[in-house]
Amino acid sequence: MTALLLVGGLVIYWQSSGDSGPASAPATARRGGQVVASVRGEPRSFNRFVASDLTSVLISELTQGRLVRINRNSFELEPWLAEKWESSADGRTHTFHLRPGVTWSDGTPFTSADVLFSLRAVFDPKVESPIASALRVGGQPIRAAAPDPQTVVFTYAGPSGPGVGLLNSLTILPKHKLEAALDAGTLATAWESKTPLTEIVGTGAFVLREYLPGQRLVLDRNPRYWRKAADGQALPYLDRLVLEMVPEQNAELLRLQAGSTDLTYTELRSEDYVAARRGEEEGRLKVIELGVAPDADAFWFCLKPDAKKGDKRFAFVQKPEFRQALSYAVDREAFAETVFLGAAVPIWGPITPGNKVWFWPDIPRYPHNVDKAKEILKSIGLEDRNANGTVEDASGTEAKFTVITQRGIGSYDRGTVVLRDAAKAVGVTLDIAPLEFGAMLKRLMACDYDAIYMRPLFTDLDPAGNMDFWLSSGSTHLWNLEGKSPATDWERRIDTLMLEQASSIDPDRRKMQFEAVQKIFAENVPVLYFAAPRMYYAYNARLQGVVPSVQRPPVLWNADSLSVTP
Amino acid sequence: MARFLVRRLFFAIFLVFAVSSAALFLTRLAPGDVTAQLGAFASAAEVERTRAQFDLDRGPVAQWALWMSRAARFDFGSSFLYNRPVGALIRGAAANTATLAVVALVGATLLGIPLGIITGSRRGTASALIRGVSLVFLSIPPLLTSLLLVFIASRTRWFPAGGMTSVNAVDLSWSAWLADVALHLPLPALALALPLAATFERLQAQSMTETINQPFVLAAVARGVPANDVIVWHAWRASLRPICAIYGLAIGALLSGSFVVEYVTAWPGLGRLMYEALRARDVYLVAGCAAMGALFLAIGSLIADMLLAAADPRVREAQAS
Numbered sequence: 052m053t054a055l056l057l058v059g060g061l062v063i064y065w066q067s068s069g070d071s072g073p074a075s076a077p078a079t080a081r082r083g084g085q086v087v088a089s090v091r092g093e094p095r096s097f098n099r100f101v102a103s104d105l106t107s108v109l110i111s112e113l114t115q116g117r118l119v120r121i122n123r124n125s126f127e128l129e130p131w132l133a134e135k136w137e138s139s140a141d142g143r144t145h146t147f148h149l150r151p152g153v154t155w156s157d158g159t160p161f162t163s164a165d166v167l168f169s170l171r172a173v174f175d176p177k178v179e180s181p182i183a184s185a186l187r188v189g190g191q192p193i194r195a196a197a198p199d200p201q202t203v204v205f206t207y208a209g210p211s212g213p214g215v216g217l218l219n220s221l222t223i224l225p226k227h228k229l230e231a232a233l234d235a236g237t238l239a240t241a242w243e244s245k246t247p248l249t250e251i252v253g254t255g256a257f258v259l260r261e262y263l264p265g266q267r268l269v270l271d272r273n274p275r276y277w278r279k280a281a282d283g284q285a286l287p288y289l290d291r292l293v294l295e296m297v298p299e300q301n302a303e304l305l306r307l308q309a310g311s312t313d314l315t316y317t318e319l320r321s322e323d324y325v326a327a328r329r330g331e332e333e334g335r336l337k338v339i340e341l342g343v344a345p346d347a348d349a350f351w352f353c354l355k356p357d358a359k360k361g362d363k364r365f366a367f368v369q370k371p372e373f374r375q376a377l378s379y380a381v382d383r384e385a386f387a388e389t390v391f392l393g394a395a396v397p398i399w400g401p402i403t404p405g406n407k408v409w410f411w412p413d414i415p416r417y418p419h420n421v422d423k424a425k426e427i428l429k430s431i432g433l434e435d436r437n438a439n440g441t442v443e444d445a446s447g448t449e450a451k452f453t454v455i456t457q458r459g460i461g462s463y464d465r466g467t468v469v470l471r472d473a474a475k476a477v478g479v480t481l482d483i484a485p486l487e488f489g490a491m492l493k494r495l496m497a498c499d500y501d502a503i504y505m506r507p508l509f510t511d512l513d514p515a516g517n518m519d520f521w522l523s524s525g526s527t528h529l530w531n532l533e534g535k536s537p538a539t540d541w542e543r544r545i546d547t548l549m550l551e552q553a554s555s556i557d558p559d560r561r562k563m564q565f566e567a568v569q570k571i572f573a574e575n576v577p578v579l580y581f582a583a584p585r586m587y588y589a590y591n592a593r594l595q596g597v598v599p600s601v602q603r604p605p606v607l608w609n610a611d612s613l614s615v616t617p
Numbered sequence: 618m619a620r621f622l623v624r625r626l627f628f629a630i631f632l633v634f635a636v637s638s639a640a641l642f643l644t645r646l647a648p649g650d651v652t653a654q655l656g657a658f659a660s661a662a663e664v665e666r667t668r669a670q671f672d673l674d675r676g677p678v679a680q681w682a683l684w685m686s687r688a689a690r691f692d693f694g695s696s697f698l699y700n701r702p703v704g705a706l707i708r709g710a711a712a713n714t715a716t717l718a719v720v721a722l723v724g725a726t727l728l729g730i731p732l733g734i735i736t737g738s739r740r741g742t743a744s745a746l747i748r749g750v751s752l753v754f755l756s757i758p759p760l761l762t763s764l765l766l767v768f769i770a771s772r773t774r775w776f777p778a779g780g781m782t783s784v785n786a787v788d789l790s791w792s793a794w795l796a797d798v799a800l801h802l803p804l805p806a807l808a809l810a811l812p813l814a815a816t817f818e819r820l821q822a823q824s825m826t827e828t829i830n831q832p833f834v835l836a837a838v839a840r841g842v843p844a845n846d847v848i849v850w851h852a853w854r855a856s857l858r859p860i861c862a863i864y865g866l867a868i869g870a871l872l873s874g875s876f877v878v879e880y881v882t883a884w885p886g887l888g889r890l891m892y893e894a895l896r897a898r899d900v901y902l903v904a905g906c907a908a909m910g911a912l913f914l915a916i917g918s919l920i921a922d923m924l925l926a927a928a929d930p931r932v933r934e935a936q937a938s
Contacts, residue, residue: 087784092654093699104654179662245701261787264699264706265885265893266780269787293784298893302883309771309778489649489898 085291116254123600163197168226256611288614358498403583442478629915640907694901714886718871721809729814733821779883865921872913
């Protein structure tokens, strides 16, 4: 039962322990069995505070706990190691009551001291934790106090839009195992992937049993896991979860079809959909639609003024009209059809319909119109004066660019070809240069490119969790990384709006402010988006309790509720 | 003989030195580096820290010199990808590759040599059929053989479709673990052994045909020695020289890592390790894998020379001098 109460200046979000922990179980859920899932790479570390690679994050989610969790299917905040909390009316103080009886996998009781330790560790300068920035409010670290072993009071430096949701990022680590390393300044190297697995304890559904580099990670059921199913059964259902290292997606699909893997790490590629459906018809697989992807392939020019000094093309590339014309030039329906083989929806901004909370359907659009595109180009002085098929400005500088992209990705290959043809139709010449990922990345970071086509991933569905993308000083402000100051007036306006919405606790106001941000973004099109793919996921038909998510990992986020048929 | 062995030892050291140095330089000079593995938007501090950790902040020559000085003390650096010492990783992978190579070599020998003796000494439908099958296996690239076997394994479930152990190997006793490995061996071993057996068969058949027409064989026949004894004890022994020559190269090639087969069949050997290291530009792991591959190649050619000496007294005499 959930209730929202207003009592004496306190907004109290209360959730009873009776229905917060239990998971709704599939009708025929059965204890036992094992599931084999594939992962792409080795874990860098078993310490979530220092590793942010996908495998390390997944292992952390399977073996560790948090005070609260954002349900990746409903996007609702759920009590986890904390069974309830209260927030002050100004949104600065949050009092958490820890779930009683929770123990670490080695039997040590979980207390508020572990929470305080985790917060101290994550902000320790020697740890240099990549998740620390997500736990700052107004640039200041969250502070905490523990009046008793079951209570923690968090104090934010100011109001925060995501509020308690920020703590979804805070993995709680065991004080009794890691305090000595933190005190010695060696926490950054504690729990590396070569650490004996018996040293690693957690409050998650599984414990690490075996790690064979290059082969697999074996996780066994944590017998001390706190969560119960609705029918009272102890979770997780599975006795064992095996993560096989399968670095290549073709091999991953083959193993799924052969039944040697139950779950793949990512969604299906468009080109694999038919093969997966065939497996479903034969009764071996189940194919589900996860929804529209929250991330989409994107195209942008380097708009860093310092890096483009002396490049005559920058005079027109920096004009929003030039990018608007390109946006008009692309037929997004055809793009979705060709690039994603029909399994995609047209989009006009970075927030796709897959982000149900923050998607704004009324964002300014650029319907396919070649004549209008040409007209806009002409209005900024770009015409094909020498009839060679490429427009140029009055000084003869041609609108000709090299687009770099990552080599060997099917959707990138198709996307850049469609884009090249669409641009050609309005007189803009794009040469495609597929590069090895590392080389592409190097150029991206140095702004040593004309234009780029790739899929940047948002780390959070809440815009306040992606400030690095929106703020002009951000490290993922794609078109002008880590600018010293806003390069344009519209970027300055976005900065202001984003800082306001990130520190507002009024959801309606936040939504309104973010719509204004999306409008400015769409009008100035620093990054062009064309289509967001529909995500399909295939898994072994013997699996039960699958609750899909558009965020990765699509199924294992809910691993404690998975079960298998005999 | 001692001089020969010393000479070979120096050759092996030189080979390991040259190949690992070349691998290190080429990996270093190729576009991109291991920091790409940190992800698209790792912080500059994180990138710099990683570069310093793997000596990428030094010039290629300085890095090579540093690595060499450490390697002389058997410290081959650390792998970024696996976050552990290269030496330990290579030891495990080399043992796996050696296991696979030995099984494949024994299989190819037991299959290829007798078939070569038959096709080289007899005419008829059976010989023609064997020759045809050999040509097919010689023509198919190992990638296709591996994929075909993986497909058959996944369809029939006669044997596991990949890996070296099953996912429950952690619970198995030592003997059960060995049985589990043995169950996983046929797929990659066959993928390696079939083309090799075809090579042995073709070489043995050709050499056998030439030897059978030699005067000493005809003399043995004329003396009334039974045909089978002539073939096995006279002709076969004399026809072994080309087989021994190719045998060493085959050992070296198998041991130095059969990239494609190990990759497709998910066998955790040297080839697969090197492939992953190359993909990630994991410079010290690449150099370490290359060094081990070169060492195996040197061992393979040493074995070939010794086999040749055993089979041919002229070679023995040359080596002794």
